[in-house]
Amino acid sequence: MIDMMHGARDRDRWGPVRGDGGWRFRLWAPSAERVDLLLDGRTLPMTRDDAGFWTADHPATPRARYLFRVDGRTMPDPASRLQAGGVSDASVLLQLPAPRPWAGRPWHQAVICQLHVGCFTPEGTFAAAQARLPRLAALGFTAIQLMPVGQFPGSRGWGYDGVLPFAPHPAYGSPGDLQRLIAAAHDCGMMVIVDLVMNHFGPEGAWMHHSAPEFFDADRHTPWGAAIDFSRPAVRAFWTEAALHWLRDYGADGLRLDAVHQIEGPGAADFLTGLAAEVARLTPRRHLITEDDSNTPDLREAGYDANLNDDFHHAVHVALTGESHDYYAPFAVDPVADLALALRRGQVEQGQPRAGRDQPRGRPCDHLPGTAFVNAIQTHDQIGNRALGERLLSLADPDAVRVVYALLLVAPFVPMVFMGEERGETAPFLFFADYDGDLAQAVRDGRAAEFSWEDADPPDPLDPATMERSKLGWAEDARARDWMDLTRRALAFRAAHVAPLMAQGRPEASVTRDGPGLIRALWRFPGGGALALSLVLDQPDPALLPDPDLSVGASGDRYRLTVKALA
Template structure:
């Protein structure tokens, strides 16, 4: 952990509060605390500091060469992202929670703003018992760092230490995590360290050297990880969320955009620093990494999102072949077989629909090194109309693919509403104004201009109605109950049969045999037994005979076009 009083933001020493900001090029920096200015002292490392008597709730700004800005490491804002920051005091999370083993993870991704009609942490907490009752063991919350306005996905955040106020207070987040833990649920947070949003990122003014203007990402100038202060900012951010709120881990967004000098060192050092926050319990770290490379999982990260599994399922079920689906269009079911056998599909081989190879061999990694999904916020929300898979493919096909997700030995992730067969869209939304709003509106329309079927066009991402349409429908219908029953049965099989095998460790490579155009039989050997699975995903195969006493069954693959059977046998 960073020594007390070092690094970014505020810290306490008895009754005095120390404020620090990195402004290496500034000539003069002052602390504006409750409307009085306190001179700050510059340090050789580029940080400026001031220690003063303070009270919790005081408001403050930093005056950098005459420009007043909120604290880039603000833990709480008095208003929007342009408002003064607020002096806070750390609160220890409730003791007694010992965490859960990673092999037990069955993750549920949710967006707080649209998960419930209220869009708050308090309302979301009221739904956790139902999720735990289905067998879900972990909640992954989309980013909550403060962003402009009230509506958004969270990936345009500019104050990554501060909870977005539309979701509730810091106490509400403490209560959410405590309640989740009381139900046996882990809580992960999605953390964006590869860019800032387009409005309110005052780091550009206070510390221009935070960015490398010679390198650019899709979101602007790249963050310069060669700077020790930059690496410390993000490491302290992760430490803060895990330490302050007792989170069970983090999901790091788009680490393939964390590049340049110092980036690899930063990622190698990040995992041990975060785990040192509380060595008494397991802390899990997930990455999103489009490169399909194993090095991060070999450097202390538990798992990576596996888009290859999603793409193979999606293309097989829908026939879509545009954009990043192009390289999966040749034979998506063969790709699904490969994903079940090795985790990733693209491991450096040449493939139709791609300009060059992507990835490295990952088949030696354990199944728990891959987080699989049939829907995510990305894959649903980045569609022009935000359609879920049930709106694009045969219901029985989607159910079977969903069951496969839950019983296969890879870590499953459910996107909110999937467990109840939701068909509500999940649409891209934001809450900017003026020229920036117009630019986002035009950019979103231009992105999908070539899709003739859109007719009336892309939903306005700035409209409150677009946001409202994305809220889950919690109606108690027979369809919702049917999907919940499937979820419960599949996750019970996973808990009773698959997790013990995962904990024992695998004893050899998986074996996946394709039988006909859309059926397979798969086996995964582990130290204490073997998981066997039979799947038909489009046509029944009479020769695909699963034993009659399989522990989990959704139809019969030898008779039904969409069916799955799974069982385990002892070593």
Template sequence: MTTQRWGGYWTDAGWTLDLWAPQAERVGLVLNGDERPMIRQADGFWSVTAPARPGDTYLLRVDGRDMPDPASRLQAGDVHAPSVVTARPDDRWHTPWAGRDWAEAVIYELHLGTFTPEGTLAAAAGKLAGLADVGITAVELMPVGQWQGDRGWGYDGVLPFALHPAYGSPDDLCRFVDHAHSLGLMVVLDLVMNHFGPEGAYLHHAAPAFFDESRHTPWGAAIDFSQAAVREYWIQCAEYWLGEFRLDGLRLDAVHQITGPGAEDFMTALARRARAVDDSRAIHLIVEDERNDPFLRENGYDASWNDDFHHAIHCQLTGESDSYYASFAVDPIGDLCLTLQRGHVEEGQPRAARDDPRGQPCGHLPPTAFVNATQTHDQVGNRALGERLLSLADPQGVRTGFALLLVAPYVPMIFMGEERGATTPFLFFADFTGDLARAVREGRAAEFAEIASLGSGVPNPLDPDTFARSRLDWRDDGTARDWLALTKRALAFRRDHVVPLLKSGCSGPARVVRHGAASLAASWPFHQGTLDLQLSLGQAAPDLQAADDAAFSLGRIGSDPYALSVSTRFP
């Protein structure tokens, strides 16, 4: 396996730069405008040691074409600009930190650009105390690797080692993490390893072998993980973010698109080396994996996003049945029973409204192997108008589904603003120009042509107003205070009752019984005790009765169409 490092780094000899360009004829370093030849090394790498200083700018000249460093840690401008030599890391931490147990995780997904009016790390840091106060224990940042332009979700990144400059400086990220840790909050980063964005991905020129042109993802050519240097690029990227910024973990985007020769070995090695970054603190790894496959969670990964739970709740509350909701719209309460009992709903069995079975049995995994949500950036932002669930369904039903999310024994994830009953949309937005901008705008309109034909119009993702409309509303009114009170009460119950049970471990399978059209009763046995739950999500079941000593309740079980009651029993 290659021993080369991607990008620039400091040694006793000075500053060294490595680039993998196995098909290149000539590679040079252009440091502060002066070119120095790079020397071909083993495995297609090129290397040079130069008398650089922090703050110097540089480009790579590959067969006559100048380009930024694909592993740039900092840019002097946009993704086409020179890269910047960064300083050696120093001691920048003020908070002793050993991490937190995964069983304590309550995740808060946020987009830095729209989380605050300023859209910066510094501004976001000022909101962290409020999140900790309601019981949130982890912040998950949507991708921050640099892409072209200022506005975007982050999934079009082309410089995955470089912090997007609109959010602030690397020092700002260090201060954000240090402040989060001082409040007891973990910080997790969403990292995209399955594709590059459409503008500024110079690796296509420097190293065509980085890609497998015979396979494609929905976003372009697939990455060739059979190449050792390619695997190293992404593993070193993960190590950089975890080590340089003392992050508590990673969420890996769409790993179902990390396929082909070498992919399984890559994912296994990534988990092993990510956890080895710092053995003095806990590091957690989450995947987004549409395959509902237990393999990664059996081999080094803590959890996977669980869209099945979201889809069952969403279909029950909205009645929607389009696209990927089709199979969950047939019997959403039946599916909710399945997901509360086994984690996933689709485990390879035949399903109405689905042509091809999906998934593998996952019921043997612990509840903490599933990250559940009732809203996410995907499920809100991929709607034409970016509506949140409160704009689509009965508010009491949304409150009940949200409370269920927080008190059930699976890992809950809150989408920013959900804890305060936000109704501001989260739209798709980008900041491209020219032909690419036109293609994005026309593609979005075509995707939702039916809505456009009804006269609603599809927001132009390139319009700055689309971005501005997606900013979270921080007004302090009665609705926000009511939702915050519910969130705080539910998460206090989780902290005091659910987390100790999770830490004790499961002692047997969950039991879920359906009652009537829209109600259920569930029990999860743990070594320390049993968690009992009764739920109505649209129609009361008169035969359901809440426990007299219920520690958490919302509405009246047995009479209200939307109600929840939860209690614990001990041996």
């Protein structure tokens, strides 16, 4: 008897399941005429049900290799948990031990470090990343967010072109290595958020196009590949199982869902709402973050914890750099006023007309608590989607960057930093990939065409040296120590004063702009406490908060932050 983990929903389950005396293999191929299972050198026929799933029950040992043959063409399992090699090689039966229990952390305590496993350390592995986690925890971080770790073609890449979203990328290490990384983070008191891409597959190795062309919406295309058809129960089941897999089988604490504004069409909204309900059934302390360009509150009202708040980033970036190209244009009119809006209500664009935008964007989100907004002043996108991958410290006055970095860490929203930011890292984070032939040249050409606004030629994304340049150096020089001291002080203040206030819910916010570059903010929380803050950007102003709990910048500096917790 096969042990099914989803009861009545097994008819839509993807991937191999182990039971008494054997394994059940399943593949959705609704228009295929014949599907065979190739298991350890044997060819075994599969049978089709009325939902289009092909099934075979056979004895096998863990680590056995298998493939499917669909109408004469051999392919791996799209729901493979482990590959014997690359994305077109055999899949491997995997039986992981249950993750070690951990109680998790409440979301209002979240302080996130986003990292790319391959660039976080010189070795670029789960094991090497594990060894560095105590340093982050000692600074006050309570979570790491892993850029996608599902398998993608080749050995180098950001992970957003993945094609096997259940299988850890082998260049980073084994499934056991990832389990141990997550357990080690928990030992340090840190949550682990996994980035999951559900809106498209990468351009190479997506065998789903052969086995199930019905998986895709022929009438729609995303900027990165064929759109997914979420009207089909089997498609919704695939992505639900992929999401639960990282939480249930690896012990991750949450997911960051990439570009959910590209999850559209019939069934998409029900899928996203249902996914939140499924995650909540695991435990209340499983957290969901969206990257949703629509600036609407719907998903957060439906159970998602937070959305990445690009508005905050854009206001800060334009205020410090003066850049006004592309998506920065609406924020170039008065970025300081936009930053004040972001501090008052989270998102800047909430449906109001804005210069630089043809149509209004977003809807009111003022009713959402600060925990519903993940703020950042640097992310992989905003750094890596530049020709030369410059970090903010290479583009703006370092004193200004220190001040807005401190603002990020103490403001009553969820802060996220990009790996190395806590140490004042200046190494670039470049776009890199690992393709061959015509696809490699297409990636080169496409990358070069993106930067007409920059007077710079991007390095070859296919050159292994491009990824090497993007790795952290972990220097222990005076600058790194100075930035780590700032990080430690700001996050200690946050843990002692800001996080407990955020647990009370949405504050009453009074944020005023009292000069060209002067913002004063007062957040009064339902439980009676308050947080006062003064921010100076590019103007001398000695009249800031008296006796602050935290101050960045000396009196009279053109960039300065003071903050104080009030009873």
